Amino acid sequence: MSDVRDNGYDDFLDAVEEDEPYYLESPSENGWLPPAVVDPNTGEGDLTEQPLPETGEVLTFTTTNVAGPAFSDDAPFVVAVAEFGPVKITGQLRDIESEEVEVGQEVTLDTDQTETTGDRLLVFRPA
Amino acid sequence: MVTGVRIAGVGMTPFGKQSDRTSRELFAAAADEAFTDADVSREAVEELFYGNFMGEFAEVQGHQGPLMANAAGVVAPATRLESACASGSAAVRQGVRAIRSGDADVVLVGGAERMTNISTAEATEALSAAADGLWEIKAGVTFPGAYSLMANRYFHEFGGDREDLAHIAVKNHENAVENDLAQFQRAIEIEDVLEAPTVSTPFGLYDCSPISDGAAAAVLVSDEFAEEHGLAAPIEITGSGQGVDNMSLQGRESIVETPAARRAGEMAFEDAGVGTDDIDVVEVHDCFTIAEVLALESLGFYEPGEAISAAREGETTIDGDLPVNLSGGLKAKGHPVGATGCAQLTEMTKLLRGDHVNSDAVSDASVGLTHNAGGTVASCIVHVLEVVE
Numbered sequence: 001m002s003d004v005r006d007n008g009y010d011d012f013l014d015a016v017e018e019d020e021p022y023y024l025e026s027p028s029e030n031g032w033l034p035p036a037v038v039d040p041n042t043g044e045g046d047l048t049e050q051p052l053p054e055t056g057e058v059l060t061f062t063t064t065n066v067a068g069p070a071f072s073d074d075a076p077f078v079v080a081v082a083e084f085g086p087v088k089i090t091g092q093l094r095d096i097e098s099e100e101v102e103v104g105q106e107v108t109l110d111t112d113q114t115e116t117t118g119d120r121l122l123v124f125r126p127a
Numbered sequence: 128m129v130t131g132v133r134i135a136g137v138g139m140t141p142f143g144k145q146s147d148r149t150s151r152e153l154f155a156a157a158a159d160e161a162f163t164d165a166d167v168s169r170e171a172v173e174e175l176f177y178g179n180f181m182g183e184f185a186e187v188q189g190h191q192g193p194l195m196a197n198a199a200g201v202v203a204p205a206t207r208l209e210s211a212c213a214s215g216s217a218a219v220r221q222g223v224r225a226i227r228s229g230d231a232d233v234v235l236v237g238g239a240e241r242m243t244n245i246s247t248a249e250a251t252e253a254l255s256a257a258a259d260g261l262w263e264i265k266a267g268v269t270f271p272g273a274y275s276l277m278a279n280r281y282f283h284e285f286g287g288d289r290e291d292l293a294h295i296a297v298k299n300h301e302n303a304v305e306n307d308l309a310q311f312q313r314a315i316e317i318e319d320v321l322e323a324p325t326v327s328t329p330f331g332l333y334d335c336s337p338i339s340d341g342a343a344a345a346v347l348v349s350d351e352f353a354e355e356h357g358l359a360a361p362i363e364i365t366g367s368g369q370g371v372d373n374m375s376l377q378g379r380e381s382i383v384e385t386p387a388a389r390r391a392g393e394m395a396f397e398d399a400g401v402g403t404d405d406i407d408v409v410e411v412h413d414c415f416t417i418a419e420v421l422a423l424e425s426l427g428f429y430e431p432g433e434a435i436s437a438a439r440e441g442e443t444t445i446d447g448d449l450p451v452n453l454s455g456g457l458k459a460k461g462h463p464v465g466a467t468g469c470a471q472l473t474e475m476t477k478l479l480r481g482d483h484v485n486s487d488a489v490s491d492a493s494v495g496l497t498h499n500a501g502g503t504v505a506s507c508i509v510h511v512l513e514v515v516e
Contacts, residue, residue, distance in 0.1 A: 006261055008261075009261040009262070009265070032378070033262060033377075040373060040378065041373075059280060059382060060276045060277075060279045060280035060283065060382055061276070061279065062272050062275035062276050062279060062327050062328050062329075063325075063327065063328045064267065064269055064271070064272045064275075064326075064327045065324075065325050065326060065327060066247075066251065066269065066271065066326045066327065067248075067251070067267060067269060068248055068249075068251045068252030068255055068269060069248050069249065069252055070252065070264075070267075071267045072248060074267060077267055079266060079267055079268055079272055079276065080276075081276055081376055081377050081382065087377075088376075088377035088378070088379075089262075089377060090262055090263055090266045090268060090375070090376070090377045091266050092266060092267055098328075103279075103280075103283045114267070119265070121265055121266055121267070122265075122266060
C-alpha cells in the first residue's frame with residue numbers, strides 16, 4: 001500500500017470515514033466528486049462543498065469473477081454504481097449476497113480495505 | 128478546395144496469439160503489405176501516425192513514433208497517438224487531417240498491440256487503465272466489469288437479456304469463419320455463449336473480445352497524388368468525426384448512452400454529407416456484445432432500447448438490412464487494441480473494393496462506416512468510407 005495520497009480522492013475517503021462526506025456543486029447545480037476545479041460539463045468554477053445525502057440507490061451492479069492482480073484475492077466481488085442525490089459513486093457492495101442485490105437497493109457509503117493489497121476503497125452497505 | 132483523401136493501400140497481420148512477435152515486427156509486416164497494396168514508395172511518405180495503447184505496460188516501450196518509422200522504413204515525422212482502444216482510429220484521423228490541411232500528400236497510418244506476452248491478469252490490469260484511475264480502478268472496475276455495468280443498466284431500462292447478446296456473438300463469429308486474418312475462425316452456438324464461464328455478470332467468455340496481438344496499416348494519399356501517379360485507389364475517406372464524454376460511468380447523466388459516439392457520428396455524417404440511410408455496411412467497436420448495441424443506437428441506426436434485438440431478428444446479420452461487423456468484429460476478428468481502429472479501416476476498404484472474403488454479401492455497397500471507441504466510449508472516432516472510383 002502506497003503512503004502517497006491522491007489529493008481529492010483520499011480527502012473524500014477521509015470525509016466518508018469522518019461521517020462528513022461531501023460533493024462539489026457548480027453554479028448550475030451539477031454535482032461532482034473531488035478533485036475538480038471546474039464543472040466538467042459547463043466549465044464553471046466556484047464549486048462549493050455540499051453535504052452528501054446519507055443514502056443512495058444502486059443504479060447498476062456486476063459480479064466480477066476475473067480481476068486484475070490488484071484484486072485477485074478479492075474476486076468474486078460486486079461492483080456497483082449508486083446515485084447519491086446529484087452525484088453517482090462507484091464502489092463495492094458489502095454485507096449482502098450478490099443474488100440478493102437489485103437495482104434500486106438503498107445503500108450507505110463507507111470505506112473498507114481490499115483483501116489483496118490492503119488499499120482503501122469505497123464500499124456500499126445496505127441502508 | 129479541400130482535397131479528398133484516398134485509401135491507396137491497406138495491410139493487416141493475422142490477429143491472434145503470437146506472443147513472440149514484437150509490436151515493431153507486427154507493424155513492419157502490416158506496413159509492408161500496405162505499401163505493396165498501394166504501389167507507393169516508402170520515400171513518398173511525408174508523415175506517420177501510429178496508434179498504440181499499452182506498449183509501456185506490455186513491452187516497457189515508449190517513444191514509439193520513431194520506433195515504428197524505423198520498422199516501416201519511413202524517414203518522416205512520426206507521432207504515436209494514444210486514445211485507449213480508439214488509438215488506431217486516432218492515427219487514421221490525424222492522417223486525414225494532415226492531407227486535408229495540405230501539409231502532406233502521402234501519410235502512413237496504423238497501429239499495433241502486443242498483449243499475449245503478459246498474463247491474462249496483467250493484460251486485464253493494463254486494459255483497466257483506460258478507466259478512471261481514482262474512481263473506477265480503485266473500486267476494482269475491470270473493462271468487462273465496466274461494460275457489464277452498462278449492460279445490466281440497459282436490461283433494467285429497456286429489457287433484453289443474455290440471449291439477445293449471445294446472438295451478437297454468434298453473428299460475429301459466423302462472419303469470421305472464412306476470414307483468414309481473424310483470431311476465431313469458427314462458428315459458435317447460442318448455448319456455447321450462455322454456458323461459457325462467467326467473466327463479469329452478465330458476460331461469459333464469449334461476450335468478450337479476446338486478448339490479441341496484431342497490427343494494421345494504411346497508406347493515405349491526396350486526390351492529386353493518386354491522379355498524378357495513376358493509383359488505383361477507389362475508396363475515399365469522406366467523413367471523419369471524433370467525440371468525447373465524461374471519463375467515468377459515474378460522471379455521466381446516463382449509463383446506457385454513449386454521446387461521444389453520437390457526437391462523432393454526427394460530425395462524420397456532416398463531413399461526408401450522408402446520413403444513416405445512406406450507409407450500406409458497418410464495422411462497430413464490439414469489444415463486448417453490449418457495445419455493438421450501444422454503438423448502433425448512438426450512431427442513430429436504432430432508437431434507444433431497440434438495437435438489443437437486431438442480431439436476433441437478423442437485421443444486422445450478413446444477409447440483413449444493415450450488415451454489421453462482416454470482418455468478425457473485435458469479438459471474433461480479435462482486438463489488439465492499438466491496431467483495431469485501422470483494422471476496421473482495412474477490412475472496410477476490402478469489403479467496399481470487393482476483395483474481402485465477405486464482399487460478395489455486400490456487392491452493391493458503396494458507403495461504409497467504422498466506429499472505434501476508447502474506454503467506455505469516453506472517446507469515439509467515426510469514419511465514413513465511400514467508393515468513388
